[in-house]
Amino acid sequence: MTAIKLVKTRLHAGIWEGELHLPDDLETMPDLEVAHLDQPVLGHTLDEDPSRAGIWFFRIAVPAELISDGVQVFVISNRETGERLSSFTIIAGEALADDIRAEMELLRAELDMLKRAFRRHCLETGEN
Structure with a gap:
C-alpha cells in the first residue's frame, strides 16, 4: 500500500488548503483531524477533485481565536493510524x-x- 500524502497548496484569507493524494488500493477514506496544542480544530472540508482520480481538496479555516502572539502550530493527521500528514505554523x-x-x-x-x-x-x- 502506498502512503497517503497531504500536500499544501496555499494559505489564503485564513484558510489552509491542500491536496490529499490517496493510493489506488485504499479501501476506506481516511479520517483526518486537525489539532492545535493537542486539541481538535473542527471545520475542515474534503472535496473530491472531479478531474483527477484519487485527489481530494482539503480545507481548514484557521479559527481567529487560535491566532495570538507567538508561534501557533497546527498538525493534520490520520486519526486512525496517528500518522502526521502535514502541519503549518502561524507566527504573530x-x-x-x-x-x-x-x-x-x-x-x-x-x-x-x-x-x-x-x-x-x-x-x-x-x-x-
Whole structure:
C-alpha cells in the first residue's frame, strides 16, 4: 500500500488548503483531524477533485481565536493510524517584531564585518 500524502497548496484569507493524494488500493477514506496544542480544530472540508482520480481538496479555516502572539502550530493527521500528514505554523505578535529587529541588526553587523574584510583583502591583493 502506498502512503497517503497531504500536500499544501496555499494559505489564503485564513484558510489552509491542500491536496490529499490517496493510493489506488485504499479501501476506506481516511479520517483526518486537525489539532492545535493537542486539541481538535473542527471545520475542515474534503472535496473530491472531479478531474483527477484519487485527489481530494482539503480545507481548514484557521479559527481567529487560535491566532495570538507567538508561534501557533497546527498538525493534520490520520486519526486512525496517528500518522502526521502535514502541519503549518502561524507566527504573530510583538515578540516576533522584536526578534526580527534583533536579527536584522545582527545581519547588518555581519555584513559590515564582511565589507571591511573584503576591502582589506582588495587592498592587500592590489599592493602585491
